[in-house]
Amino acid sequence: MKLNGAQILMKVLQEERVDTIFGFPGGTVIDIYDELAKTDIRHILVRHEQGAVHAADGYARASGKTGVCLVTSGPGATNTVTGVATAYMDSIPLVVLTGQVPTHLIGNDAFQEVDIVGITRPCTKHNYLVTRVEDLARILKEAFYIARSGRPGPVLVDIPKNVSVAKTDYKPIEKVSINSYSPTYEPNTKQLKKVMKLVKEAHRPMIFAGGGVILSKASAELTTFARKIRIPVTMSLMGLGAFPGNDPLSLGMIGMHGTYRANMATAACDVLIGIGVRFDDRVTGKTDCFAAQAKIVHIDIDPTSIRKNVTVAVPVVGDCRISLQHLNRMIDEADLGDLEAKRNPWLRQIEEWRRAYKLAYDQNPEGSIKPQYVIDCLYRLTNGKALITTEVGQNQMWTAQYYHFEKPGHFLSSGGLGTMGFGLPAAIGAQAAFPGKPVVDVAGDGSIQMNIQEMATAVEHGLPVKVVILNNGYLGMVRQWQQLFYDRRYAATCMNCAPDFVLLAQAYGAVGLRAERPSEVEPVLRKGLETPGPVIMDFRVEKEECVYPMVPAGAPITEMLLA
Amino acid sequence: MIETEEKHILTMLVDNKPGVLSRVVGLFSGKGFNIDSLCVAETIDPAVSRITIVTQANSLVLEQIEKQLRKLINVIKLRDMTGPRAVKREMALICIRAKRESRDEILRLADIFRCKIVDVGPQYYIIEATGDRGKMEALISLLKPMGIKKIARTGSIALYREPD
Structure with a gap:
């Protein structure tokens, strides 16, 4: 059977039982998109390629399956790098498909050409540039196999435009074997x-x-x-x-x-x-x-x-x-x-x-909202059963401390790379994997702005993620270090000009809610979780709260600052 | 406890494909390992190349280097060639200033070190030398006073001796 590269890609995706792809089209992948539209694979159009990789990552973390994303060459490809590095550090199985300029233009500084295989070599488990359509099926099968076997990780496959249109005989590859790669499963x-x-x-x-x-x-x-x-x-x-x-x-x-x-x-x-x-x-x-x-x-x-x-x-x-x-x-x-x-x-x-010494905080009912109290309420109201993603910083640590995770695959967070902007797209991916489950992104007012554009993705695709913003007007974790170790010199950590997140939610066609007093926390959370569709909840929390315990960087872990 | 760094000669068989050398070398630079010398060429099987790298590392770092190299998908086999079980050679082309008063001395040295003179000019010789690292260092230090104009060295290659 003669198929072109794009059709072969669809065949392999179906063989690998891929049901969802996160992506963003462009000139070099237009033929692939043309074929993709003819299949029943769901495509979720993101608003930035970084969001596509984080969404595929969130999908993989929540479901245990391999996440797949598809982007165009040049800037489309370079925009995936942070997402790829995030997945690499946390060993998340991803197959990242990038378009590339036609093989005869590679090296010519062609429009939207970039050496993405060179760029991502140190932050992928493995990567490929496909130069002949005859190799495409084998490479794609190897990519899925490498991504999910052994210690999992992202694998990037760069597909030049002429490879996606060139035709070749296709027959399914039953078994992948790579003679130089055999992870040790069985212990000694x-x-x-x-x-x-x-x-x-x-x-x-x-x-x-x-x-x-x-x-x-x-x-x-x-x-x-x-x-x-x-x-x-x-x-x-x-x-x-x-x-x-x-x-x-x-x-x-x-x-x-x-x-x-x-x-x-x-x-x-x-x-x-x-x-x-x-x-x-x-x-x-x-x-x-x-x-x-x-x-x-x-x-x-x-x-x-x-x-x-x-x-x-x-x-x-x-x-x-x-x-x-x-x-x-x-x-x-x-x-x-x-x-x-x-x-x-x-x-x-x-x-x-x-x-x-127990993890504790003191919520004065007349005072400002303690961020820990928000997580505590969220834990109670969701019975500890929600899929929780986080951004990075204080929001991430308070979630880790106060949401007592019972089961694997429920805490989706960028651990190794510490990528701000991870939480919202990851929540979208997790929600795509589990449409019926509550999915909550716990964010800070700083990190949510790193990929806020994905609200449009959530609204467009009817993915009812709930965003809980612990809004303290600071880049809180760095501010905490400055408070503790730099005599409170808050260099560049004060974010005075943030958007009105309630209005912003509405601008995206989502629902926005706000809590400013402790007594409003539970009602707002309850309402937000019950509201169908995406919701942003803006919690105006205590501005200079710190995460404790804290071990100063490089100190023994018994030397904890406790309050 | 700070362990001393020692020279190790590692050889690996790798897929002979574009980008493979870059993966190996990128690993060294990305992880802060060092490369003293590097040598790459095809083997008898055109699908496979042999890379030989001389590195300096203490035992913990060496362990990481070896594990990290084995982890690369395109590395088929890796061996530490340090020690007497392997034969090692490197080659150098040395362009040496040859004034009348030192020409005989250079020829004598070339003879003692079993070198070949591969090019001659009125003011210079180009010497081809092969040997293990020790021999090369000795030759170079003896030639140095005469004035080495240019030198090109291959770095070490190595093969394990076959078992008896």
Whole structure:
């Protein structure tokens, strides 16, 4: 069967069961769009290509499927870079399709030509420039395979215009094999036995779970593992939801804005089992002091994550889920003695830390709105079941602290790259994956303006995302650093001129609501969540509230500023 | 504890495709690893190239370099050629000032180091030298006082000795 490149692309997308694409058309992808319109694949037209990648990313994080986006060459392609880097840092499976000028013009500085493969080489898992239509089907299949296998990540495929119109014989590719790429899923049994030995001997063990647990769909196995051997669990920002946040064994989040008990326990534990984590600097603080008394076990599918930042006693290269399944089986067969008695002193100590310093805020009913109170109300009103995206900064940290995520795939946030402007398009993507679920973007007044144009996308496509703006008139997190470490010199962090978000919502054809007093928070949230269609809720919060606890950058994580 | 950096010679078989060298080199620059020398050419299989890189690193960094290189989709195989199990050679073309009083001395040195004179002029010789790194350094230091006008070095290549 003779097909042109654009038709082959549609075939592969259908074989890969892609139901939704986020994109923005242009000259070099016009033939692809022409074919796309003939299929039943839903195309969501964004207002900026960065939004397309974040939306595909939000779709992937929420659904566990591979997100797909399609943009044109030149500026269309360069506008994806922040989104691609965001997905790369958080290991999100994406296939990013970019148009390219015809092959005979490549290198000629043609109109809307850019070397996007060169530009994105360091921020993709892999990328391709397709030079012959005969290679297109294979490359696209490889792209999907690479994106979702092993440690997932974005793969970019650059398709010149003449490749999308050239014809070739097409037959479906059944199996992809790349001889230089075979991720290790199955862990080494010898290493797992070493893990068991450490677990058996440990007096003060703890688990540190990260995004890898969510990506490998290992939450159930992790929960079984932790409960069976009564080990408390802390999570990285990316790991929130991997273990139920309200479980008595949950320590909450670790790191710079982690809980007091999680950070204290990390310093005191004698065995630390890191699962699907990469010991990021926001987690470890000063690495020399991090878990200094502990033997560290590190389970991860990516060998480069292991021994990159911290010394590891027992490395285990493998899929988190498969590794935990093995460990759970080994626990069933092992005699671990009286775990209850063995763990009690350690768990009592953790309980003492929990009582000594709880996450708390003081909402004066006559005072200004505390941002934490907004998240608290949101948590209660949604029964902790909403899909929550965030922007980056204080809004992100308060959400991580006060919305106690029960399940994986419910907290969608740019962890590694820290991309402001992520939340709204990601919410659109998550809503596209789950039209019936409540989806809320928790934003700041600064970060929401980085991709506010996507309100039009939400309205046009009937995606009823709710935006909660914690509006303090500042770029709050940087302002907090300036308050604490730069003698309150608020250089360039005061945003005096923001739009009226209620009117702005209306201008986009959405609904805008505002709360200025604590008593208005619940009614506004309730009304906003009940209103059909997209809603922006503008909460005028306390201007100089800080996120606590806070570990100053580079300090040991036990040195927390508590208030 | 600060570990000392040591020289390591890494060779890898990679897909012989456009952009692959750029992925390898970009990894070194992007992650702050260093490259002392670099050598690339096709192997007997035209679909595969061999890249040889000499780098300086302590053991932790070396471990990262190796893991990161293996992670690249286009890297088929990677080996650390440091140590006696591998044969290493590099080549240099050295253009040396050759005044009448030093011409004999240069020829003698060339002979001792088993070099070839590949071009001769009234004021210069071009010498072709091959050998391991130590030999090259020794030759260069002996020639230096005579006045090296230009030098082109290939950097190291290496092959593992076949097992007996």
